Amino acid sequence: MTPADLKALVRTIPDFPKKGIQFRDITTLLGNGRGFAASVEWLADEVRGAEAIAGMEARGFIFGAAVSARLGLPFLPIRKSGKLPCQVIGVDYELEYGLDRLEMDPQSVSDGQQVAIVDDLLATGGTALAATALLRKAGARVSRAAFVIGLPDLGGSKRLADEAVDVRALMEFAGD
Numbered sequence: 001m002t003p004a005d006l007k008a009l010v011r012t013i014p015d016f017p018k019k020g021i022q023f024r025d026i027t028t029l030l031g032n033g034r035g036f037a038a039s040v041e042w043l044a045d046e047v048r049g050a051e052a053i054a055g056m057e058a059r060g061f062i063f064g065a066a067v068s069a070r071l072g073l074p075f076l077p078i079r080k081s082g083k084l085p086c087q088v089i090g091v092d093y094e095l096e097y098g099l100d101r102l103e104m105d106p107q108s109v110s111d112g113q114q115v116a117i118v119d120d121l122l123a124t125g126g127t128a129l130a131a132t133a134l135l136r137k138a139g140a141r142v143s144r145a146a147f148v149i150g151l152p153d154l155g156g157s158k159r160l161a162d163e164a165v166d167v168r169a170l171m172e173f174a175g176d
């Protein structure tokens, strides 16, 4: 399947979860087995060489865990607030349509471990930057992030590049 085929599997819902947001919904991509597998394969190729994969709750778990299993690498779950039973480090952040908090177990990372971030979508980059900050605080090296969808108009890729994180996106939605 080509990137264009995969892009055609993403559904756009206007004004969700707030007026003015064009919501790029991966539910329809996940519902196509070959499309899901091709997306995971593409992401895995982009992050090959990393020593662990981090994914952000919730949609980042779907792709991140699949990529980890595909590459035989550890998966580091970065969770929304209040979900982890251990001592955590956390960070508040802003995303395209609100505010939230991410937390992780700092002991899940070994010092200097090369960790790649995988998520479904990059918009403002608030979520991925928060994950990068947390992972680095825990001792990881983070230099690559791979997404199924990039929204270049929202500047996430530039913000991550400013933090020395190289961004890859399987498809982009720009100006539409």
Ligand SMILES: O=P(O)(O)OC[C@H]1O[C@H](OP(=O)(O)OP(=O)(O)O)[C@H](O)[C@@H]1O
Residues within 6 Å of the ligand: 056, 057, 058, 059, 060, 094, 095, 096, 097, 100, 119, 120, 121, 122, 123, 124, 125, 126, 127, 128, 156
């Ligand atoms: O680049 P940003 O502006 O930060 O936006 C991107 C983030 O927004 C979505 O997550 P959301 O917080 O909606 O949570 P979900 O995965 O639980 O749906 C998406 O899965 C990304 O993680």
Ligand SMILES: Nc1ncnc2[nH]cnc12
Residues within 6 Å of the ligand: 021, 022, 023, 024, 025, 095, 096, 097, 121, 123
């Ligand atoms: N436009 C968008 N569509 C789907 N998920 C998102 N997360 C942040 N912005 C989004």
